[in-house]
Amino acid sequence: AQKVTQAQTEISVVEKEDVTLDCVYETRDTTYYLFWYKQPPSGELVFLIRRNSFDEQNEISGRYSWNFQKSTSSFNFTITASQVVDSAVYFCALSEAGSDGNEKLTFGTGTRLTIIP
Amino acid sequence: AAGVIQSPRHLIKEKRETATLKCYPIPRHDTVYWYQQGPGQDPQFLISFYEKMQSDKGSIPDRFSAQQFSDYHSELNMSSLELGDSALYFCASSLGGSLAKNIQYFGAGTRLSVL
Numbered sequence: 001a002q003k004v005t006q007a008q009t010e011i012s013v014v015e016k017e018d019v020t021l022d023c024v025y026e027t028r029d030t031t032y033y034l035f036w037y038k039q040p041p042s043g044e045l046v047f048l049i050r051r052n053s054f055d056e057q058n059e060i061s062g063r064y065s066w067n068f069q070k071s072t073s074s075f076n077f078t079i080t081a082s083q084v085v086d087s088a089v090y091f092c093a094l095s096e097a098g099s100d101g102n103e104k105l106t107f108g109t110g111t112r113l114t115i116i117p
Numbered sequence: 118a119a120g121v122i123q124s125p126r127h128l129i130k131e132k133r134e135t136a137t138l139k140c141y142p143i144p145r146h147d148t149v150y151w152y153q154q155g156p157g158q159d160p161q162f163l164i165s166f167y168e169k170m171q172s173d174k175g176s177i178p179d180r181f182s183a184q185q186f187s188d189y190h191s192e193l194n195m196s197s198l199e200l201g202d203s204a205l206y207f208c209a210s211s212l213g214g215s216l217a218k219n220i221q222y223f224g225a226g227t228r229l230s231v232l
Contacts, residue, residue, distance in 0.1 A: 037223070045160070045207060045223035091159060103211075103219055104150060104173055107159035 002027045002096050006108035013082055014116045021077040021111045023092030029053075033095040034068065034075040035105065040088040048090075051075065079113075087115045119144055121210050121224035129230045130198050138193040138227045140208030148172065148213030149191040150221060151183060154205040166191055167213040195229075203231045 003026040013019045025034065036048040049059065051068050059066045063083075067076045079086055089110045095103035122141040130136050142149050148167045152160035162175035166185035177183075180198075185191045195202060205228050209221035 035220075042225075043205060043228070044225040045209075047220055047222060050220055103221070104162045104165060104175065105152075105160070105209075105221060106162070109159050 002029075002032075002094050002106045004092050004094050004106055004108035006090075006092055006111050008111045009109070010112045010114070012114040012116055015084060016081050018078060018080045019082055019113065021079075021090050021092075021113065023075045023077065023108060025073050025075065025092070025094050027094060027096065029096060033103065035093040035095065036066070036075075036077050037091045037093060037107075038088045039091065039110070045091070048077075082115045084115045084117055087113060089113070121208055121222055123206075123208050123224035123227050125227060126225065127228050127230075129232065131232050132198055132200065134198050134231075136195045136198060136229060138195070138206055138208075138229070140191045140193070140210075140224060142189050142191070142208075142210030143222055146210035146212055146222075147189060148211045148219070149185055149189070150209040150211075151177075151191070151193050152207040152209065152223075154207060154226075156204070160207055163193070172213070198231045200231050203229060205229075 005024045032053045034051045038046045056068050063080045065078045089112045091110045092108040093105040124139045150165040151163040154160040163177040164174050164183050165172040169185045180196050183193045205226045207223050207226045209223045211219035211221045
């Protein structure tokens with residue numbers, strides 16, 4: 001069975017510091033997708049990134065970057081120069097193929113990030 | 118751009134009552150997923166539909182049922198509500214049909230409180 005582990009339950013950093021959120025996953029599938037979603041205090045789930053299992057290139061989007069390492073089954077997320085608006089719960093998720101190929105998401109337990117002004 | 122619309126945003130019910138949650142996917146999306154997020158928990162997959170047919174089923178209680186209609190909107194029907202059903206219910210939509218790199222976009226959720 002697929003499993004996503006986010007060992008960091010809560011993290012607090014001072015504004016402008018860099019912070020890395022860890023994600024470790026388990027799957028027997030050879031083809032899978034990894035995701036990060038952000039859940040701000042307002043409650044909605046905001047898609048941040050998707051990465052497939054065949055693409056281990058790191059990705060950078062503004063202050064956000066992601067490091068995918070298949071060898072360690074990790075998909076870590078780094079925010080540089082953190083801002084108060086980054087305060088949220090961040091979920092890492094793994095997609096598995098549903099019975100007809102449609103994907104359901106298995107989420108980690110989330111990391112609550114608090115940026116201190 | 119149009120997003121996933123869920124209604125109502127908030128719902129208060131009493132035990133043993135019924136509730137219906139609605140989800141309108143992003144235009145042209147044919148796959149809908151329902152997730153339940155308890156307080157302080159991660160979202161748990163309930164059920165999904167692709168082209169109006171049930172696609173996959175997770176940990177959905179027998180008291181719950183769902184369907185996807187011809188216009189691709191979906192409804193989650195919950196009967197004999199229990200206190201433990203109090204949660205945030207998310208709907209997500211995607212372009213389905215294959216393991217084809219689909220991104221699930223989530224609605225803002227319906228917060229159900231059972232008293």
